[in-house]
Every structure is written in structure tokens, then in C-alpha cells.
Amino acid sequence: MYLSKNKTVDMTYGAILPHIISFAIPLLLGNLFQQLYNTADCLVVGKFLGRDSLAAIGSTSHLVMTVIGFFGGFSTGAQIVISQCFGAKKTADLRKSVHTALASSAFISLFMTLLGLFTSPLMLRLIHVPEEVFELADSYLKIYFSGVSFLIFYNMGSGILRALGDSRRPLYFLIFSSVVNIILDLIFVVVLKFGVKGAAWATVISEAISIIPVFCSLIFTGEIYKVSFREFKIDFPLLSKMLKIGLPGAVSSSITSFSNTFMQKYVNVFGSSCIAGWAVFGRFDQFRIMLMTSISFAATTFVAQNFGAGEKERIKKGIKISLLVSLSVAVFLSTLEFIFADFFTSIFISDADSIHFGSLFIRYTTPFYLPCVICMLFSQILRGFGDSLVPTIITFSGFVLLRQMILFFGTKLTDSFSLVALAYPVVWIFTGTMMLVYYRYKVRLIQFSDNFNRKIL
Numbered sequence: 001m002y003l004s005k006n007k008t009v010d011m012t013y014g015a016i017l018p019h020i021i022s023f024a025i026p027l028l029l030g031n032l033f034q035q036l037y038n039t040a041d042c043l044v045v046g047k048f049l050g051r052d053s054l055a056a057i058g059s060t061s062h063l064v065m066t067v068i069g070f071f072g073g074f075s076t077g078a079q080i081v082i083s084q085c086f087g088a089k090k091t092a093d094l095r096k097s098v099h100t101a102l103a104s105s106a107f108i109s110l111f112m113t114l115l116g117l118f119t120s121p122l123m124l125r126l127i128h129v130p131e132e133v134f135e136l137a138d139s140y141l142k143i144y145f146s147g148v149s150f151l152i153f154y155n156m157g158s159g160i161l162r163a164l165g166d167s168r169r170p171l172y173f174l175i176f177s178s179v180v181n182i183i184l185d186l187i188f189v190v191v192l193k194f195g196v197k198g199a200a201w202a203t204v205i206s207e208a209i210s211i212i213p214v215f216c217s218l219i220f221t222g223e224i225y226k227v228s229f230r231e232f233k234i235d236f237p238l239l240s241k242m243l244k245i246g247l248p249g250a251v252s253s254s255i256t257s258f259s260n261t262f263m264q265k266y267v268n269v270f271g272s273s274c275i276a277g278w279a280v281f282g283r284f285d286q287f288r289i290m291l292m293t294s295i296s297f298a299a300t301t302f303v304a305q306n307f308g309a310g311e312k313e314r315i316k317k318g319i320k321i322s323l324l325v326s327l328s329v330a331v332f333l334s335t336l337e338f339i340f341a342d343f344f345t346s347i348f349i350s351d352a353d354s355i356h357f358g359s360l361f362i363r364y365t366t367p368f369y370l371p372c373v374i375c376m377l378f379s380q381i382l383r384g385f386g387d388s389l390v391p392t393i394i395t396f397s398g399f400v401l402l403r404q405m406i407l408f409f410g411t412k413l414t415d416s417f418s419l420v421a422l423a424y425p426v427v428w429i430f431t432g433t434m435m436l437v438y439y440r441y442k443v444r445l446i447q448f449s450d451n452f453n454r455k456i457l
Helices: 016-048 051-087 091-126 131-146 148-163 168-191 195-219 236-268 272-309 312-339 341-348 352-385 389-413 417-446 452-456
Strands: none
Touching (some): 016 051, 016 148, 016 195, 016 272, 016 312, 016 341, 051 091, 051 131, 051 148, 051 195, 051 236, 051 352, 091 131, 091 148, 091 236, 131 195, 131 272, 148 168, 148 195, 148 272, 168 195, 236 272, 236 389, 236 417, 272 312, 272 341, 272 352, 312 341, 312 352, 341 352, 352 389, 352 417, 389 417
16 A cells, blocks of 8 residues: 555555555544534434424435535545546646635535525425424524535545545544534533524534644645645636536436435425434435445545556456445445334434334335445446446436336325335335446446546546
8 A cells, every 4th residue: 555644545556455445444434423413413402302303404404415415526526536636646737626626615615505595495395394393494404504615615625635545534533523513512402402503503613613624634734735825726627527527426416315305295294203203214324325435435536546547457356345345334234224223213212103204214225225335336436437427317317207206106196104115225226227237338348448548538
């Protein structure tokens, strides 16, 4: 493993498995602590404020993910370009890519903040949030979006470090801010009695604190990626490449999350207990997704760096290792959650009906998690090569079009709760199968030939 003095990792050298594991574990742990931002809100609010307050926060989760998902797609495009420049040892382009990514984030932050503040009531109305929790949900959402720029800059700054192979420092920064978030949750909600607004402010303040160590790492360093405000400008050819790779994923992720928001509409029909149970299930679903995302992003960085360096055989071996690790983790988590669904749900909420609904959501989905893992991993691998359009089309077709068709037409025929709960697994099977078929077709078509670079980029 090639490790620089400032902890960037060159994945084009050395044993492959240690690269994947050493990158994925800190990223995995970081995602666990990232989940604590929302989980702390959920746990504290559910235990100290009750069902309606928990339902209010739960009803906003997919709206938040819609906005975050859009930026996440662009951030992935930036990280892949930076990783490819790093692997190809193109220092000048690497510096330009880093500054372009940060400068672009400033404009995106402003847009996301205004969008969230001015459209939150409309979005809550569109998904039929019950009147008894509407005001609480609206206040939480507006406070959250007032500080969304902190989250955007943190994610981009950490993404730059991860693109260079450094997943450890982002983990340390995230642990620190997560601990701050939990402490502020307890102070604002339990001690000061600020209610749902207190939970929202705890999240915003902790996100603001998290960007301080990230930017210190980027500014006060002697490495080639050192950020200088004199270079803080957009290189439009590099921005175009970032958008080419990241924009399809950004649009797909955003639309998919927005589609999940409308799924909330179908959940809301079953009342506050179901909404609260859905909110708890959402924490476990995000937990699983984040674990798989960690491994998938490790594969993305590995593929992107080696793609830039032209190391085709290493890419093949790295993909096999990533798949084995992903499937092993997925089987373990799915089994654990299925068996202990009631216990896990009861940690967050005491209401018996809410526990019942939350457990059913978990047990309906966990047996079908493997195709979801396959979809996530291979879509990220393809993006590591720079091929993001077809994976985006497949994801959009399944997670948006097919899911909404199932829910729309299915609810015309029956009002069964099972139909809503099974909408996720059906889509996972479809998208996982299609993504695997496309990946195998792509490999056979180009066989990692010398034309691959030109074909994709």
C-alpha cells in the first residue's frame, strides 16, 4: 500500500484486499456515525416527546434525502474526477478539480437552502402529512434547510479526502460532530424543552462544527491538494466532466428520494402509528444502505484510481473482492434484523402499534436485500469508470417508475398494508437484475480493451 505522509492512499500499488478493507472500514464507521445525526433525533424525540413528534420528523426524512441526494450525485462525480487525476499523477488537474468542486458547492448550497426554505410547506402538503403533525414537520424542515450548506461543504470536503484514499480523517471528524449532536439533542430537547425545533437545531449546529476540521485539513497541509483561496474558482472543462459523471446520478438520486417522499403518502393513510413505525424502519433501512454504500464507494475509489492509471487486471480483481465483502455483510445484517426486528424497533418507540408496523416493514424487506446490494455495488463500479448514464436509467426505471406504478395501481385494487411494504423488495429485485445484466454485457462488449477509456470518457 502506498501511503503518503498526509495519509492519501495510492490504490494502484500493493495488495488489493487491504486497500478495500482499510478504506471501507473507516468509511463504514463514518456512515454509522453519520446515521447518528438522524438516529439521535429519532431516539430522543421518540422517547421524550412522543409519537406525533417522531412522526413529524419521520415524514420529513425523504424530503431531506431528496436535496441531499442531488448534491451527493454531483459530489460523486467530483470525487471520481479527482481520483482519476490522482491515479494518473496529473497534479495540475487534481488541484483544479479540488478547487472547482469546492467553488461549485458554494453555488449549490445557496440553491438548496432557498429551495428547501420556500418549498417545504408545499412538499409536506403534496405527501399528505396529517394536520396533527404538519406544523411540527414544517418547523423541523425549515430549520434543517437553513443549515444545509454546512452539510454540503462537509460532504464535499470529506469526499475530496476520500477520493485521495484517505477515509480515516473524515471518520474522526464525523465521530466528533456526532457526539456533539447527541449532547445538543439531550440539552435542547430534554433539558431546555425546545421540542422538535431543538432536535433540528442540534443537527444544524453539529453540522456547522463538522466543517471546521475538514477545511483545516484541506487548507493547512503541504500536500498537492492544498486549498488556496487564490485558486478558488471554477474550471469549466473539469466541471463539465464532473457533471457528465455526476449529474445523471444526482438527478436519479434526487428523483428517487422524491419518489420515496410520495411513498410516504401511501404510508400516511394508515395513521400516526404506521408513520412512526415507518420512521423507525427508515433508520434501519438507511443504516443498511450506508453500510453498503461504504463498500461501494471503496470500490468506486479503487476503480477510479486504477482506471486513471490503466491498471485493468487490478480492477477485475478488486471488483470480485468488493462483491464478496458486500454480500457477506448483507447476509449478516439481514439475518440479524429479521430475527430481532421487534427488539430493535422497541428501542426507538414504546407504542405497541408503532412497534408492530416497524417490525413488519423490517421483516418484509430484509429477505430481499441481496439484489439491492448488487444494484448499489455495480452502479458505483460503473461510475468509477465514468459510465453513469445507463446505471442512472436503470435506477430511475426501478426506484421511481416501477415503484410508483406498483403503488398507484396496486392501491386502486387493495388497501392492504402488505402492498406498500413489499414495494421496496419488488423494485430491488428488478433493479439488481437489470444492473447485473448491464454490467456483464458491458464487460463482454469492451473486455477492458484499450478503447475503454475513450469509449467511457
